[in-house]
Amino acid sequence: MASMPFSFAALLDRPDIWRGQDLSRAGAPTVPSGFPGLDAELPGGGWPAGALTEILPAHQGIGELRLLGPALAGLSQRGMRLVWIAPPHLPYAPALAAAGIELANLVIVRTASSKETLWATEQALASNACGAVLAWPRGAKYAELRRLQIAAEGGRAPAFLFRVPEAAGESSPSPLRIALGTSGGGLAVRVVKRRGAPLSRLILLPAMPPAVRGKNHHVDRHPAAAAAARDFSARLVHA
Amino acid sequence: MAVAAAIALAPRLRVAPRDPAAETEALLGVAGWAAQFTPGVALEFPDGVLLEVSGSLKLFGGLESLLGRLRRGLDEMGWSSVLAGAPTSRAAFWFALVGKQEFIGESAELEPVLAELSVEVLRCNDETLAAFEAIGVRTLGELRTLPREGVARRFGQGPLAELDRALGRLPDPRNFFVLPARFGAAIELPAEVTQAEALLFAARRLIVQLAGFLAARSGGVQRFVFRLRHRDKAATEIAIGLVAPSRDAGHFTLLLRERLSNFTLAEPVREISLRADDVVPLAGHNLGFALEQGKPPGQWEHLVERLRSRLGTGAVYGLSSHAEHRPERAIAITEPGSRQLHPDFGERPFWLLERPKPLAEVGAAPHYEGPLELLAGPERIESGWWDGGDVARDYFVARTQSESLVWVYREWRGEGGWYLHGVFA
Numbered sequence: 130m131a132s133m134p135f136s137f138a139a140l141l142d143r144p145d146i147w148r149g150q151d152l153s154r155a156g157a158p159t160v161p162s163g164f165p166g167l168d169a170e171l172p173g174g175g176w177p178a179g180a181l182t183e184i185l186p187a188h189q190g191i192g193e194l195r196l197l198g199p200a201l202a203g204l205s206q207r208g209m210r211l212v213w214i215a216p217p218h219l220p221y222a223p224a225l226a227a228a229g230i231e232l233a234n235l236v237i238v239r240t241a242s243s244k245e246t247l248w249a250t251e252q253a254l255a256s257n258a259c260g261a262v263l264a265w266p267r268g269a270k271y272a273e274l275r276r277l278q279i280a281a282e283g284g285r286a287p288a289f290l291f292r293v294p295e296a297a298g299e300s301s302p303s304p305l306r307i308a309l310g311t312s313g314g315g316l317a318v319r320v321v322k323r324r325g326a327p328l329s330r331l332i333l334l335p336a337m338p339p340a341v342r343g344k345n346h347h348v349d350r351h352p353a354a355a356a357a358a359r360d361f362s363a364r365l366v367h368a
Numbered sequence: 369m370a371v372a373a374a375i376a377l378a379p380r381l382r383v384a385p386r387d388p389a390a391e392t393e394a395l396l397g398v399a400g401w402a403a404q405f406t407p408g409v410a411l412e413f414p415d416g417v418l419l420e421v422s423g424s425l426k427l428f429g430g431l432e433s434l435l436g437r438l439r440r441g442l443d444e445m446g447w448s449s450v451l452a453g454a455p456t457s458r459a460a461f462w463f464a465l466v467g468k469q470e471f472i473g474e475s476a477e478l479e480p481v482l483a484e485l486s487v488e489v490l491r492c493n494d495e496t497l498a499a500f501e502a503i504g505v506r507t508l509g510e511l512r513t514l515p516r517e518g519v520a521r522r523f524g525q526g527p528l529a530e531l532d533r534a535l536g537r538l539p540d541p542r543n544f545f546v547l548p549a550r551f552g553a554a555i556e557l558p559a560e561v562t563q564a565e566a567l568l569f570a571a572r573r574l575i576v577q578l579a580g581f582l583a584a585r586s587g588g589v590q591r592f593v594f595r596l597r598h599r600d601k602a603a604t605e606i607a608i609g610l611v612a613p614s615r616d617a618g619h620f621t622l623l624l625r626e627r628l629s630n631f632t633l634a635e636p637v638r639e640i641s642l643r644a645d646d647v648v649p650l651a652g653h654n655l656g657f658a659l660e661q662g663k664p665p666g667q668w669e670h671l672v673e674r675l676r677s678r679l680g681t682g683a684v685y686g687l688s689s690h691a692e693h694r695p696e697r698a699i700a701i702t703e704p705g706s707r708q709l710h711p712d713f714g715e716r717p718f719w720l721l722e723r724p725k726p727l728a729e730v731g732a733a734p735h736y737e738g739p740l741e742l743l744a745g746p747e748r749i750e751s752g753w754w755d756g757g758d759v760a761r762d763y764f765v766a767r768t769q770s771e772s773l774v775w776v777y778r779e780w781r782g783e784g785g786w787y788l789h790g791v792f793a
Contacts, residue, residue, distance in 0.1 A: 190772030194718045194793040210668045210704075218719035221790060222689035222699040227716060232687055236668075236704040238675055239683045252674055258666035285665065311771035 160261070160287050163199020164334050171305070172324045176200055176287040181278050181303035185294045185321070189217065192316040193309055195228075196334070197289060201261060202229030209260020209286075212253045214238045215246040217265055234260070243267045247277070254280040254288055262288045275302045297321050388414070390556070394447075397553050399545045401441060401580030405434065410457065410542035416464065418457045418542065431471065444576040446555075454478060457542065458534040462489040475536055482534055483509025490527050499523070508534075551581050551589075554641035560599070561637045564628040567596070572621055574642035579617035588613030588650030593643045594624070598635040606631070608677065611669040611704075613648045619670050626677035672704055689713075693751040694759055695720060695789065714747055715765065717775040717790030724787035727776065734776055734786035738769035746778075765792065 159175030161168055168174045176182055176197075186193040205211050211234055213220060226232055238253075240246045243266060250264040254277060262281075269277075269292070281288045290303070297308050306321040310331075318332040375381050391414050399417050403409045405428065408420030421434060428434040435451055442449040452463030453471040459478055462485055463470040472478055485508045487500050499522070505511050508531060511519065519528055532538040555570050571594060582588055590613050596604040608623050675684045686704040690697065698713065699720070728735040745764030752758040760780035767773055775790035 188768075188770040188772045190719075190768070190774055190791040190793050191770070192773075192793070212671075216719075218791065219699070219722055220687060221695075221716055221718055221720040222687040223695075223713045224716035224718050225687070226689050227713065228718075232689065233705055235686055236672065237685055237687060238679065239685075240679060245679060249675055249679065253671060256666035256668070256671040256674070258668035258671045314771075 158285065160200050160204065162196070163203070164196075167318060167332055167334060170320060170323075170328055170332055176289075177305055177324075178287050179281050179284040180305065181274065181281055181288050181290055181301075183290050183292055183296065183301060183303045183306040183321075184309065185292050185297050185307065186309040187294050187311070191309060191311050192334075193291060196307075196309065196316060196318070197261075197263070198228045198230075200287070202231075204260035205229075205231035205234040207260070208234065210234050210236055210258065212236045212238060212259045212262050214249045214253065214262065214264040215240045215266070216263070243269075247273050250288070250290075251277055251280045254284060254286065257284040257286065259286045262286050263291070264289070265291045271300060271302065278302045278304075391415070393554075396545075397577050398442070398445070398447065400547055400551070400584065401445065401577045402438070403545065403547055403584030404580045405438070407544070409545040411545055412457075412461050416461050418461060420457070421453070441576060441580060445573045456534055456536045456540060458530065458540055462534060465489050478535060482531075483507060483512065487511055487527075490530055492523075492527060496523055496527070547581065547584055549647070551578050551592075551644040551647070552641065553577050554639055556639045557637060562633060564631040564633050565625075567637060567640060568621070568625055568628060570640050571624055571642070574640065575617050575620045575624070578642055578644060579615050579620070582615035582644075582647065582650070585647050586649060587647040588615045589644040589647060590614075591644070591646065592620070595641045595643065596633070596637045597639040597641070599638060601635045604634060604637075609673075609681075611672050612667075613650045614670070615650060616670075619673075623673055623677045626674060629678065693749050694757065695749070695763075697752075697757070715744070717773075718793045719791040721789055721791075724777070724789045727786040727788055729786055734766070734778075736766075736768055736774060736776070736788055740766040740768060740774070740776060742766050742776075743773070749777075750780075763789070 158178040159171065159173035160178055161175040162171065171177075184193055184196070201211055206229065208231075211230070213235065216237065220235075220237060222232055225235065238249050240249055246264060246266045247269060250262060250266065253259050253262045253264075266273075269290070274290075277288065277290070294308060297306065301322070303322070304324050306323075308319040308321050310317040310319065312331070312333055316334040318334060320328040320332070371383055375383070395411060395414065395417065399409050399411055402417055402419055406419050406421050406424045408423075410418040410420075412418055421431075425431055425434060428437060431453070438451060439449065450464045450467050450469060452460050452469055453473075454460040454463060455472065455475045455478060459472070459482055462482070466485055466489060468485075470481060472481060487505060487508060487510075488497065489508070490496075492500075500506070500511070503514075505514065511527065512531065516528060529538055533540040553574050555573060557570055561567055561570070574594075578589075578592065589610070591607060591609045594606040594608070596606070598604070606624070606627060608620070608627065610623075614620070672684055684704065686702045686706055688700050688702045688706060690700060692698045695716070727740075730739065734740045742764045743766060746762035747764075748760075748762055750758075750760040758781070761777040762780070763775060763777045765773060766776050773792035774788055775792065776786055776788050778784070778786055
């Protein structure tokens with residue numbers, strides 16, 4: 130038998146050969162995050178569908194929902210249902226609509242206990258009827274997360290669990306874990322865990338709401354308002 | 369066998385009086401359920417249901433598959449059954465009557481098999497049966513060998529005509545069963561049930577019957593009501609509402625299970641009944657041409673119903689936004705999936721606090737976990753003088769020391785002061 134033309138590069142292109150420094154290229158479906166810098170570092174190029182993604186923000190309000198905004202907007206505009214389970218505050222419809230989220234496809238679930246939150250999340254994932262499931266469990270044990278991961282598997286919905294930053298130190302069955310911090314007014318994303326090689330550097334994302342660029346709306350203007358506005362602009366700190 | 373003799377043989381025997389009305393009710397229930405397999409359903413009182421299935425075999429994937437469905441369904445409804453088939457309904461019923469699970473497709477094969485059946489299948493009176501025995505006739509075959517005129521003179525045309533109908537030599541017209549407009553069925557429980565979850569077993573039988581009835585009507589229901597009858601107290605009603613019409617027995621069972629899981633019974637239950645009044649048309653499902661990969665997509669209406677059955681109807685909702693300047697009034701809770709308009713507002717936070725949180729003011733600057741840095745604003749919102757809920761506020765986007773973005777306002781009415789109203793998550 131004559132020697133075959135052999136190309137090492139061709140061999141490495143085979144999808145069934147796993148290379149240590151590579152991201153997992155398994156054909157698992159993903160939902161693009163809308164941030165190219167982040168997608169490049171996520172296995173499959175986006176948020177994993179049919180798997181848990183843990184979001185661990187350092188503080189509430191630094192941009193944990195803005196991070197998901199483009200993905201959620203895309204899903205809801207394609208008619209997929211977004212189920213939010215036990216959110217910490219009232220999701221504010223005008224802001225969600227402004228972010229491109231189709232409100233008709235949004236379902237909010239209020240629960241009375243942590244047990245109900247986990248139950249509702251499991252139901253939502255197992256039903257495979259949702260485009261995305263977002264849940265705010267108050268503390269979850271490894272075994273409970275494992276149940277959720279099993280319920281999510283094979284489904285089409287990415288599942289986002291918002292947890293306290295301290296949870297980063299606990300082990301978890303979630304294939305993707307993202308810790309969020311801030312840096313220079315933007316969002317600093319640290320990939321705590323992903324399928325494939327670990328990532329040590331931070332990913333910086335521009336995720337500031339446009340309001341910070343100074344958009345003012347004056348409604349039913351009161352004669353005193355202009356004076357008051359002048360008063361306060363003196364104290365405004367420019368970012 | 370006499371009751372006394374039976375009790376002597378089995379002292380723990382429980383004797384229940386026969387209830388002809390309940391038997392008829394049950395037979396009608398089975399007929400209603402079976403109508404999903406064929407429009408030709410007839411009743412053979414008191415214990416037979418006849419189905420004309422030759423036109424249904426292809427749709428249900430052949431005889432074996434159809435029989436499998438019939439057996440499974442009857443079993444789920446808690447009935448023991450004998451299934452038999454023949455070219456004539458009379459012959460099929462007779463096979464079932466003697467417990468022969470016989471399926472004969474050709475008329476020619478019918479005669480020898482029928483000949484072996486006992487004359488008891490004719491359901492004559494005892495006198496006639498005794499007379500048959502006296503002349504040595506035990507089977508239909510032996511009856512047929514006798515001269516027809518003699519038999520007719522002695523026993524009337526009845527037995528011979530029945531036999532001819534079974535062989536297809538005389539027409540055997542039947543009145544087909546007509547489905548009622550509403551569904552109602554009840555099960556008297558053999559013993560009083562004290563645990564809500566134990567009811568599920570009996571309820572499941574009713575649900576299977578309902579699903580069959582709905583399939584026969586090509587319909588679905590959006591609401592059905594279980595009624596639990598107690599010994600003394602007034603009956604308990606459990607109404608289950610659905611977001612969209614359905615006839616999925618598995619889904620109905622899940623909903624009832626969730627409902628019963630946090631339900632305490634006022635008193636032991638003696639009878640459970642199921643009622644569904646409004647049957648709405650519901651088309652069947654078309655299967656996809658290509659096989660889809662992964663888990664089959666679920667129906668989100670089912671998810672909403674499951675969540676609601678455990679968490680309560682109000683716990684699962686949608687949101688809409690209104691053209692209203694006051695932020696707390698610009699949203700409304702709606703039924704999930706409602707279509708709506710999106711008025712355009714300025715920058716709004718993703719989270720709104722249900723009640724604005726007063727903030728400390730240090731040196732005319734608001735404090736929330738440290739001094740707040742005002743990034744944008746003010747946005748003056750002054751509105752609502754006409755309904756008594758008037759506000760006059762200057763809204764700012766502010767940054768906390770931990771770099772969270774929050775929505776705060778300065779109140780111009782009343783005591784004034786700074787408030788936290790939202791979080792730009």
